[in-house]
Amino acid sequence: xPIPPLYPFGIFQDGRLLYSSExxxxxxxxxxxxxxxxxxxxxxxxxFRLVLKVFNDLTLSALEIQNDKRCEExxxxxxxFVRILLTLWKIFNVSTPFKGIHLNDNLSTPLILHDERFIxxxxxxxxxxxxxxxxxxxxxxxxQTYTSLKHACIALEQITNYLTESCGFSxxxxxxxxxxxxxxxxGLYCMMTGSNYHISYIQILESERRLKLSNILKMFxxxxxxxxxxxxxxxxxTSPFSTFSDDQLDLEPYLGVIDDVLSIxxxxxxxxxxxxxxxxxxxxxxxxxxxxxxxxxxxTYDKEFKPDSDSISQFKLLQLTDRGGLKYPSEHVLSSVIxxxxxxxxxxxxxxxxxxxxxxxxxxxxxxxxxxxxxxxASIDIWKAKxxx
Numbered sequence: 001x002p003i004p005p006l007y008p009f010g011i012f013q014d015g016r017l018l019y020s021s022e023x024x025x026x027x028x029x030x031x032x033x034x035x036x037x038x039x040x041x042x043x044x045x046x047x048f049r050l051v052l053k054v055f056n057d058l059t060l061s062a063l064e065i066q067n068d069k070r071c072e073e074x075x076x077x078x079x080x081f082v083r084i085l086l087t088l089w090k091i092f093n094v095s096t097p098f099k100g101i102h103l104n105d106n107l108s109t110p111l112i113l114h115d116e117r118f119i120x121x122x123x124x125x126x127x128x129x130x131x132x133x134x135x136x137x138x139x140x141x142x143x144q145t146y147t148s149l150k151h152a153c154i155a156l157e158q159i160t161n162y163l164t165e166s167c168g169f170s171x172x173x174x175x176x177x178x179x180x181x182x183x184x185x186x187g188l189y190c191m192m193t194g195s196n197y198h199i200s201y202i203q204i205l206e207s208e209r210r211l212k213l214s215n216i217l218k219m220f221x222x223x224x225x226x227x228x229x230x231x232x233x234x235x236x237x238t239s240p241f242s243t244f245s246d247d248q249l250d251l252e253p254y255l256g257v258i259d260d261v262l263s264i265x266x267x268x269x270x271x272x273x274x275x276x277x278x279x280x281x282x283x284x285x286x287x288x289x290x291x292x293x294x295x296x297x298x299x300t301y302d303k304e305f306k307p308d309s310d311s312i313s314q315f316k317l318l319q320l321t322d323r324g325g326l327k328y329p330s331e332h333v334l335s336s337v338i339x340x341x342x343x344x345x346x347x348x349x350x351x352x353x354x355x356x357x358x359x360x361x362x363x364x365x366x367x368x369x370x371x372x373x374x375x376x377x378a379s380i381d382i383w384k385a386k387x388x389x
Contacts, residue, residue, distance in 0.1 A: 012038075014078040015054055018066055027273050027341060029062035029317070055085050061320040065272060084124060091117055092152070095175040104323040110171035111156070113164040118157040125153050251368055257346040258373050264342040264349075271338075272317040278329035278337040279318055286327070300327045340370045 019033040036044060037053035044050055053059075063079040090107040094100070100109030107117065132146050141149070156174060163169040175181075192207040193199050199207075266274075282300050314334075318326055329337070343366055
């Protein structure tokens with residue numbers, strides 16, 4: 001892993017610029033970036049869930065391909081900085097032996113003797129030392145944070161080698177070497193006693209009984225004559241939009257937008273994002289038709305697909321995020337996704353957006369308009385489009 005040049009300033013501002021450029025967009029390169037994640041309060045900065053909205057694979061890929069030139073000097077350094085912290089997070093949060101297999105990510109596999117990831121940790125320690133040695137006090141980690149982070153990186157290798165060599169462990173799950181689960185459990189005690197940090201022994205026992213009770217408590221269902229969880233009970237409610245049938249859809253007000261679909265322009269950045277969405281959509285579609293070779297050959301490229309010079313730019317986001325399991329959508333799939341993305345803008349230009357949102361169902365109307373457009377333009381066989389959408 002390369003060590004970035006030491007420009008610790010303006011890095012978070014780069015993420016804010018990315019969020020501001022995509023705010024309100026129908027499709028986003030960094031969908032997890034939110035206002036709270038980019039503009040946290042002093043209390044929200046301690047919320048690791050908000051931190052993970054900034055430091056994740058999608059945000060990293062978005063920073064590498066964004067076309068905003070306002071932070072060109074720091075942009076490459078920002079993406080490398082995010083990659084370093086993301087690498088640390090993955091290495092220190094291996095909770096199960098199969099996490100790396102499930103995510104298809106080598107950084108999330110259990111630690112073994114003389115693991116190659118310890119080289120990355122050594123480089124990160126060198127980078128931390130260089131960063132901390134910069135003149136001045138601002139723009140650096142606190143002394144306590146720097147010491148604890150450096151100690152964790154060094155100790156993880158020593159503990160792993162000791163457990164595998166001397167204690168006979170075949171692997172080590174790094175998450176069990178942290179105090180985060182213990183602190184989380186203690187935080188539950190504090191919240192259940194009125195957000196009181198100084199709790200008594202009796203309050204701990206009472207809180208533990210409540211936690212155990214909440215784990216075993218079930219809700220009885222008269223309809224199914226069995227016990228089911230609250231989550232399953234809530235999911236049993238039917239959405240009011242599901243009562244619409246295809247015969248009840250009134251497409252007449254929207255047919256005029258078909259002619260305006262091709263006038264909606266898109267940028268290269270949007271094309272890369274739509275190619276990513278098309279690949280994921282096909283991946284979900286393929287789950288039910290894994291044995292259908294015709295569907296696979298028609299809607300995706302094979303595993304050995306190598307983009308040519310004309311199409312390599314539109315698959316850049318896929319290449320940056322692919323660990324081996326993503327799909328490269330064919331021209332038919334990409335065309336349908338682009339059309340589906342264009343139609344809401346065409347509806348908005350024709351002042352039908354409010355009618356669509358009020359009378360719905362919006363999803364069915366958009367899909368039907370997409371099928372009509374593709375049938376009129378003969379861009380794909382209608383049965384293929386209908387099965388995919």
